[in-house]
Amino acid sequence: MDDNLQRCCYDLEFTVASNLVAISSGTLLYQVLSKDDPSCKTFVYRLDVPVTAGWISLTIETRIKLAYALARQWFGVYITSETPNDDWLLDGLAGFLTDTFIKRFLGNNEARYRRYKIVDALYYNPSFTLSILQKLGVATEIFNLWFHMLQQTKKSGARANSKREHEKKVSYLGLTSLLSLPAQGATYCAWCF
Incomplete structure (x- = not known):
C-alpha cells in the first residue's frame, strides 16, 4: 500500500x-x-x-515539526536568551520535548530509529551530515539532545539510554567521527569540541 x-x-x-x-x-x-x-x-x-500512504507519513512529519515549533515557542515565552549564542538552551529544551512527543505518540522504536539514522550518517560522512543539519537549523538541537541522553542515569546509577552495546558503539563512533573535522568548519558546533 x-x-x-x-x-x-x-x-x-x-x-x-x-x-x-x-x-x-x-x-x-x-x-x-x-x-x-x-x-x-x-x-x-x-x-x-x-x-496515498505517503500523505499519511507527511502528516506525521508535520506533527513532529509542529511539536518542535510549539515547544520552542512555549519555552521562548519563559526564557529569553541574552545573546544569540544562548539559543542552544531553547533548542535543547524544545528538542527534548519533541523527542518526548515522538516517544509517546510514535513509540520508543521510532524515536530510537530517528536518532540512529542521524548517528549513522555522521559516522559515514560527518562533514556532509553536519552541513545538512546546519542547513535545516537542527544541529544544535540534535547535539544537545544527544549529549543530554548520554548523560542520563537511573536512580541506581546505570545509564538510562543506550542500554544495548550496539547503540553505545554507534553513538561513540558518531561522536568520534566529528573529531576528524577541522575546527574552523564547525564553528556552529564549537561547544562540542
Whole structure:
C-alpha cells in the first residue's frame, strides 16, 4: 500500500483527553470514551477522498515539526536568551520535548530509529551530515539532545539510554567521527569540541 498509484480512504484514530475534541478532515464515524484514569476520548474519522500512504507519513512529519515549533515557542515565552549564542538552551529544551512527543505518540522504536539514522550518517560522512543539519537549523538541537541522553542515569546509577552495546558503539563512533573535522568548519558546533 506504499505505492503512490494506490489510494484508499483511511480511518484515522485520534485519542485525546476527555475534555478535548479532535477535529480532522473526513467524516466522524464514532467516538469512544474510555473508563481509564485519566479518562480520554478516541475519535475515528474516515477520509472521504482516497489518498496515498505517503500523505499519511507527511502528516506525521508535520506533527513532529509542529511539536518542535510549539515547544520552542512555549519555552521562548519563559526564557529569553541574552545573546544569540544562548539559543542552544531553547533548542535543547524544545528538542527534548519533541523527542518526548515522538516517544509517546510514535513509540520508543521510532524515536530510537530517528536518532540512529542521524548517528549513522555522521559516522559515514560527518562533514556532509553536519552541513545538512546546519542547513535545516537542527544541529544544535540534535547535539544537545544527544549529549543530554548520554548523560542520563537511573536512580541506581546505570545509564538510562543506550542500554544495548550496539547503540553505545554507534553513538561513540558518531561522536568520534566529528573529531576528524577541522575546527574552523564547525564553528556552529564549537561547544562540542
